[in-house]
Amino acid sequence: MKNKFVNFDKKINRHSTDCVKYDGLVEYFGTNEAKPLWVADMDFATPKHVCSGMRNKLKQQIFGYEIPSSESFNAVISWQKRHDLELQKENILFCSGVVPSLKVAIEAFTEHGDEVIIFPPVYFPFFSVIKDNGRTVIESQLELQNDKYVMNLSDLESKISLKTKLLLLCSPHNPIGRIWSKDELETLNDLCVKHNILVISDEIHSDLAFKNFVSFASINENCLILNAPSKTFNVAGLNTSYAFSKNNEILTKFKIYAKRDHIVSLNSLSNVLIQSCYNNESEIWLNQLLTYLEENINYTNAFFTKYLPKIKIIETNATYLLWLDFQDTGLKHKEIKDKLLNEAKLALNDGITFGSNGKYFFRLNIALPKSELKKALANIQQAFSIK
Numbered sequence: 468m469k470n471k472f473v474n475f476d477k478k479i480n481r482h483s484t485d486c487v488k489y490d491g492l493v494e495y496f497g498t499n500e501a502k503p504l505w506v507a508d509m510d511f512a513t514p515k516h517v518c519s520g521m522r523n524k525l526k527q528q529i530f531g532y533e534i535p536s537s538e539s540f541n542a543v544i545s546w547q548k549r550h551d552l553e554l555q556k557e558n559i560l561f562c563s564g565v566v567p568s569l570k571v572a573i574e575a576f577t578e579h580g581d582e583v584i585i586f587p588p589v590y591f592p593f594f595s596v597i598k599d600n601g602r603t604v605i606e607s608q609l610e611l612q613n614d615k616y617v618m619n620l621s622d623l624e625s626k627i628s629l630k631t632k633l634l635l636l637c638s639p640h641n642p643i644g645r646i647w648s649k650d651e652l653e654t655l656n657d658l659c660v661k662h663n664i665l666v667i668s669d670e671i672h673s674d675l676a677f678k679n680f681v682s683f684a685s686i687n688e689n690c691l692i693l694n695a696p697s698k699t700f701n702v703a704g705l706n707t708s709y710a711f712s713k714n715n716e717i718l719t720k721f722k723i724y725a726k727r728d729h730i731v732s733l734n735s736l737s738n739v740l741i742q743s744c745y746n747n748e749s750e751i752w753l754n755q756l757l758t759y760l761e762e763n764i765n766y767t768n769a770f771f772t773k774y775l776p777k778i779k780i781i782e783t784n785a786t787y788l789l790w791l792d793f794q795d796t797g798l799k800h801k802e803i804k805d806k807l808l809n810e811a812k813l814a815l816n817d818g819i820t821f822g823s824n825g826k827y828f829f830r831l832n833i834a835l836p837k838s839e840l841k842k843a844l845a846n847i848q849q850a851f852s853i854k
């Protein structure tokens with residue numbers, strides 16, 4: 468590729484490819500007539516050099532069990548330097564997914580009946596991994612202040628009990644597209660240290676940052692970070708992720724439970740995937756992707772300001788997911804949902820699935836060619852303009 472311009476305008480037909488975003492529409496939305504702007508994957512091709520790395524691997528013809536190679540560890544170590552983290556091989560554990568790792572972390576670091584903190588609106592598996600493991604969810608809802616979400620740490624502190632053992636941080640935060648600042652993370656860390664609460668930070672969106680991303684590991688090494696190339700390079704279906712901690716006790720405990728739950732075996736493409744995603748060539752591709760995403764975000768912001776000022780977009784500084792606030796439209800949540808799906812013919816994520824304070828909100832995925840984004844926005848305009 469080497470500095471060549473990546474064509475993110477190219478339309479790729481994903482229908483009938485068994486991808487959940489398109490072919491799962493009937494199951495999840497009851498129709499296949501809507502344009503899918505929901506699940507967090509992009510309508511852009513994975514970088515060519517990553518695809519060609521995997522094609523070479525396919526030439527091996529045998530796809531047996533794999534072990535993580537030292538090149539894969541080195542790739543993670545050098546990629547995480549982007550976030551000012553200095554890791555060693557011993558700090559890293561490869562896993563088959565971030566959500567399975569969240570589940571394992573709950574098992575490893577809490578007992579039945581213990582409490583785990585989350586900040587809704589938040590990526591919906593954060594609720595289920597806690598509840599399904601027989602632990603109690605402590606919700607500290609994010610607060611919208613001047614169109615920006617903030618944590619309410621005094622609310623959080625008032626909810627902490629002796630049973631509160633863990634905090635699941637989403638950083639950057641899905642669905643609001645927010646990078647937590649160093650100050651915010653430090654204040655949160657002080658509170659967690661005071662109450663002896665371990666932080667598990669899901670940083671899967673950390674490469675998709677439009678301003679400086681701060682890893683929780685740079686605030687306090689005594690935590691567990693979960694990450695993956697999935698979102699950045701559009702390879703979520705390859706189930707390859709990793710966990711890391713500089714605290715040996717934390718990583719060892721996590722590893723015991725991860726092995727017990729069988730989430731540590733790699734698939735045959737994982738090694739090549741990690742190595743071809745985490746290198747200099749990818750850095751060039753990623754910079755172009757970020758520019759394209761930012762243009763799409765700016766276009767969407769300008770569109771709503773001009774044509775649909777009652778629908779607000781929460782200010783974002785990470786990811787390709789926009790959090791749309793319909794509160795000023797005066798419509799009921801169900802009416803908004805109906806208009807989006809049945810009039811605009813668009814499938815967006817329903818805000819309620821991210822927590823009760825997601826009512827009147829919907830999540831829009833803007834990682835698609837501009838021409839397609841423009842058509843989708845025009846549909847929203849038609850559905851929501853006063854008739």
Ligand SMILES: Cc1ncc(COP(=O)(O)O)c(C=O)c1O
Binds near residue numbers: 507565567697703706
């Ligand atoms: C915050 C967050 N964590 C985890 C995941 C999924 O991770 P995985 O596919 O590795 O389980 C997503 C996918 O959208 C996500 O947004």
